[in-house]
Amino acid sequence: MRIKVDALTRVEGEGALDILLENGTVKSLKLIIYEPPRFIEGILKGKSYEVIPEITARICGICPIAYQISGVQAIENAFGLSVPGEIETIRRLIYYGEWIHSHALHVFFLHLPDFFKVSSIMDLAKVNAEYVKVGLEIKKAGSSIIQTIGGRTSHPVSICAGGFSHLPEDVSHLKAEIEKALDLCVYVAEKLKDLPFPEFELKDVLFASITDKDYPILKGDIQIGQDIVKLEEFEDYFKEYEVEYSTAKRCQYKGKTYLVGPLARFNNAYEKLSPIALELSNRIGLHPPLLNPYKSLLVRMVEMVDSLERALKVVKNYKKPDPTRIEVKPKAYTGYGISEAPRGMLYHSYTFDEEGKILKANIVPPTSQNQDIMEKALVHLIPNLNMDEETVKESCESMIRNFDPCISCATHFLKVSIKR
Amino acid sequence: MKVGVFKFSSCDGCQLAFFDLSEEILRLSEKLEILYFLEASSKNVYDSFDISFVEGSISTQEEIERIKSIRERSKVLVAIGACAVSGGIQSARNFENYEEVFKEVYKDLEMENVLRNAYPISRYVKVDFSLFGCPINSDALKEFLISTLLGKSPMEISYPVCLECKRKGNPCVVVLKNALCLGPITRAGCGALCPSFRRGCYGCYGPIDKPNIDGFEEKFGKIDEAIKVSFNAFNPTYRGVFYED
Numbered sequence: 001m002r003i004k005v006d007a008l009t010r011v012e013g014e015g016a017l018d019i020l021l022e023n024g025t026v027k028s029l030k031l032i033i034y035e036p037p038r039f040i041e042g043i044l045k046g047k048s049y050e051v052i053p054e055i056t057a058r059i060c061g062i063c064p065i066a067y068q069i070s071g072v073q074a075i076e077n078a079f080g081l082s083v084p085g086e087i088e089t090i091r092r093l094i095y096y097g098e099w100i101h102s103h104a105l106h107v108f109f110l111h112l113p114d115f116f117k118v119s120s121i122m123d124l125a126k127v128n129a130e131y132v133k134v135g136l137e138i139k140k141a142g143s144s145i146i147q148t149i150g151g152r153t154s155h156p157v158s159i160c161a162g163g164f165s166h167l168p169e170d171v172s173h174l175k176a177e178i179e180k181a182l183d184l185c186v187y188v189a190e191k192l193k194d195l196p197f198p199e200f201e202l203k204d205v206l207f208a209s210i211t212d213k214d215y216p217i218l219k220g221d222i223q224i225g226q227d228i229v230k231l232e233e234f235e236d237y238f239k240e241y242e243v244e245y246s247t248a249k250r251c252q253y254k255g256k257t258y259l260v261g262p263l264a265r266f267n268n269a270y271e272k273l274s275p276i277a278l279e280l281s282n283r284i285g286l287h288p289p290l291l292n293p294y295k296s297l298l299v300r301m302v303e304m305v306d307s308l309e310r311a312l313k314v315v316k317n318y319k320k321p322d323p324t325r326i327e328v329k330p331k332a333y334t335g336y337g338i339s340e341a342p343r344g345m346l347y348h349s350y351t352f353d354e355e356g357k358i359l360k361a362n363i364v365p366p367t368s369q370n371q372d373i374m375e376k377a378l379v380h381l382i383p384n385l386n387m388d389e390e391t392v393k394e395s396c397e398s399m400i401r402n403f404d405p406c407i408s409c410a411t412h413f414l415k416v417s418i419k420r
Numbered sequence: 421m422k423v424g425v426f427k428f429s430s431c432d433g434c435q436l437a438f439f440d441l442s443e444e445i446l447r448l449s450e451k452l453e454i455l456y457f458l459e460a461s462s463k464n465v466y467d468s469f470d471i472s473f474v475e476g477s478i479s480t481q482e483e484i485e486r487i488k489s490i491r492e493r494s495k496v497l498v499a500i501g502a503c504a505v506s507g508g509i510q511s512a513r514n515f516e517n518y519e520e521v522f523k524e525v526y527k528d529l530e531m532e533n534v535l536r537n538a539y540p541i542s543r544y545v546k547v548d549f550s551l552f553g554c555p556i557n558s559d560a561l562k563e564f565l566i567s568t569l570l571g572k573s574p575m576e577i578s579y580p581v582c583l584e585c586k587r588k589g590n591p592c593v594v595v596l597k598n599a600l601c602l603g604p605i606t607r608a609g610c611g612a613l614c615p616s617f618r619r620g621c622y623g624c625y626g627p628i629d630k631p632n633i634d635g636f637e638e639k640f641g642k643i644d645e646a647i648k649v650s651f652n653a654f655n656p657t658y659r660g661v662f663y664e665d
Contacts, residue, residue, distance in 0.1 A: 155555060
C-alpha cells in the first residue's frame with residue numbers, strides 16, 4: 001500500500017511524505033522536501049561581512065534572530081573580537097524574545113490543535129478559547145521584547161557584528177507584559193500536562209545541544225551524548241551523508257543519529273533551567289531522560305518559562321551598554337558561530353578576505369540535523385497504527401509536528417526533490 | 421469573503437502577519453473565511469477565492485503552473501512581501517553566475533525544475549494589489565483587510581522613508597554619520613525602522629514610483645555597486661536591470 005501526504009500542514013515550509021507499506025511493515029519512507037532551493041550560501045559569496053545578519057535572517061521568518069546571532073558570532077570569531085558581557089546580555093534578551101515568540105507560535109497555533117483533534121487555532125478557539133487567548137498573550141510578550149531591541153519581530157534590524165547599531169535608553173515598559181506572560185505560562189503548563197500524550201519513545205538517539213553558562217541558548221561548544229566537541233571541530237564530526245531511499249542530505253555524528261531542539265536541550269541541561277522553570281518541570285513530572293517526542297510540547301512551555309524569567313531579570317537590571325557596538329576590523333580568516341535556535345543548534349562558518357568579503361559560507365540549520373531522527377520515529381510509529389490510510393496520514397503528520405520542522409530553513413541545505 | 425494564503429519561494433515571514441492578526445481574524449470570522457492556509461490549518465479547500473494572498477517568488481517550473489492556477493481561481497490576487505512583489509533575496513542570484521551560485525550549495529545534484537532566476541509573481545500573472553516590505557507589516561495587512569471589507573480602496577503609500585524619519589524626529593543618518601541610506605528612494609511603511617536604529621535604510625520595501633536615481637548616485641556613487649555589496653538585492657528594481665533572462 002502506498003500512502004502519500006502531498007503537503008504537510010501546520011509546519012513551516014513545504015514538505016510531503018511518501019510511505020510504502022508491505023504486509024504492515026514499512027518498505028520505504030521518504031520525507032520529501034519540495035520547497036525550492038534559495039542558494040543563500042551562494043548568494044553570500046563575494047558580499048561584505050556586513051550583510052550576513054540581513055541575508056541569513058531571510059532563511060527563516062520565524063527564527064531570524066538565531067541566524068543573525070550565529071552569523072555575527074562567526075564574524076567576531078573570524079576577526080578575533082570579543083564582545084563585552086553587557087552587550088551579550090542584550091543579545092540573550094532579544095534571543096529569549098525569539099524563543100518565546102516561536103515556541104508560543106508552535107505550541108498554540110501548530111501543535112495544540114492535534115491534541116484537541118481540530119484542524120487549526122481558529123477551530124481550537126471554538127472548543128478552548130482560553131488556551132488561544134493565553135497563547136496570543138505569551139506570543140505578544142515575545143514580540144514586544146524583539147520589537148523593543150530590534151525594531152520588528154521578523155527580520156529585526158539592530159543586530160550587527162560587534163553588538164547593536166543602536167539600543168533604547170529604557171525598556172521598563174516590557175516588565176508588566178513579561179510578568180503577566182510568565183504567570184500565564186506557568187498556569188497553562190500545569191493544565192497542559194494532562195493532555196492525552198501518546199505513549200512513544202525515541203530509540204537509539206543522541207541528544208545534542210550547545211554548552212552555555214545558563215540553559216543553552218547563546219554560545220558554546222557542542223555537547224552530544226557524553227562527548228564535548230569543540231565548535232571549531234564541528235565539521236570534522238558532524239557529517240552529511242546520503243541514503244538511497246531519500247533525496248535529502250542528513251547529518252550524523254560519528255555515524256550516529258542525533259536530535260537537536262527542546263528535548264535535546266532539556267535532557268542535556270535540565271539542571272541549568274531557571275528556578276521557576278525547574279520547579280515547574282518537577283511539578284508537572286518532567287525529568288530527564290525524556291524520550292517521548294509528544295512531550296516536547298511541555299518542554300517548550302518550560303523553555304518559555306525559562307526565557308521569560310531570565311528576560312524579566314535583564315529588563316529589571318537594564319542599562320544601555322555604552323558603546324552599543326565595539327569596533328570591527330576585518331581579517332582574512334575563518335570563523336565559526338553556533339547558537340540554539342528555537343528548533344535546535346544552528347551552525348555558521350565563514351571564510352573572509354582581508355577586506356571582509358565572504359569567500360566561503362556554510363550554514364547547518366537544525367531541521368536538516370533532525371531529518372534522520374524524524375524519519376526513524378515515523379518508521380517506528382507506523383507498525384503500531386492500524387492500517388486505515390487516514391489514521392496513518394494524520395498520525396504521521398502529528399509525529400512530524402513534534403519536531404517543529406522548519407523546512408524553509410532546511411531547504412537551502414537539503415537536496416530537493418520536487419514532486420506533486 | 422473567501423480567502424486563501426499561499427506560499428512560494430520564501431522564508432514564511434510574511435504569513436506570520438496573519439498569525440499576528442489572529443484576534444482580529446477570529447472576530448471577523450463571520451465575514452472572512454480562510455479556506456486555504458497550509459501553515460495554519462490541516463483542513464484546506466482549494467476551490468475559488470475572493471482574495472488570494474501570495475507570499476514568495478517564482479523560482480521553479482512547478483511554481484509557474486501553480487501561480488497560474490491560483491490566479492484562475494481568485495477574484496483578487498495580492499502579492500505580499502518583497503519576494504512576491506520583486507523577487508526577494510533569492511533573486512540576488514539573477515545577477516550572479518547561476519552555475520557558480522549553484523555549486524556553492526549543491527555538489528553533484530541536478531535540479532531541472534529550478535529556474536535560473538527567481539521572479540516576482542507579476543511576471544506570470546496579473547497582480548491586483550501589493551503589500552510591500554521584507555516582511556510585510558501586519559498593520560498594513562489589517563488596513564487592507566478592513567478596507568476591503570468596507571468596500572473602499574486600501575491605502576497605498578507612495579512617499580519615501582525620509583518622510584517617516586522627519587515625522588519621528590530622527591536625526592538623519594546621512595547627515596549624522598554619512599551612512600549609505602536608501603531612504604530617499606525607498607517606499608515608506610516600516611516606520612523608518614533602520615534610521616531609528618541609527619543605520620541606513622537597506623531598501624526592503626522597494627523603490628518609490630519615481631526614484632531620483634541620479635541624485636542618489638551623485639551622493640553615494642553607483643547604485644548597482646551600493647546594492648550589490650552593501651545591500652541585499654531584496655528589490656531588483658533598484659538595479660534597473662529587471663527581468664533579464
